[in-house]
Amino acid sequence: MSERDWSGVGELQALLGVGAEFEGTLIFQGRVRIDGRFKGEIRSDDVLILGSSAEVDATIKVGALIVRGGSLRGDVRATQLVEIYAPAKVHGNIEAPQVYLEKGAVFEGQCTMVHEKPAPTESPVEPRAPAEAVPT
Secondary structure, three states, X not given: OOOOXXXXXOOOOEEEOOOOEEEEEEEOOOEEEEOOEEEEEEEOOOEEEEOOOOEEEEXXXXXXXXEOOOEEXXXXXXXXXXXXXXXXXXXXXXXXXXXXXXXXXXXEOXXXXXXXXXXXXXXXXXXXXXXXXXXX
16 A cells, blocks of 8 residues: 555444443554544554544554544654544644644644654765865
């Protein structure tokens, strides 16, 4: 999947539905949606979606986080984007290159918008010798 769709629209690989509870570490590929309760740690390079009834208390490191409602307590690091839609409540720090916060959503914490560092060049540039003055 070279061109990733960060919109969150697409096929889900897993769903933690309303009434379900899970505690531990979740590591996944693709898109996962949580509508139930989750406590622990979540890691992925892909998309995590929190639904309107989600109750999440976790440290999250993902490619993209889309919060459609519910509540989230914990710090978030996303490599691509974080979107928070009303009536979601997010309590924790966010680090991502793109952040969208809809009017009516609640966010309490610090937000740091970081961009990925460019990859180092393969051949380092050699320093130039200082120019010598030419006598006139």
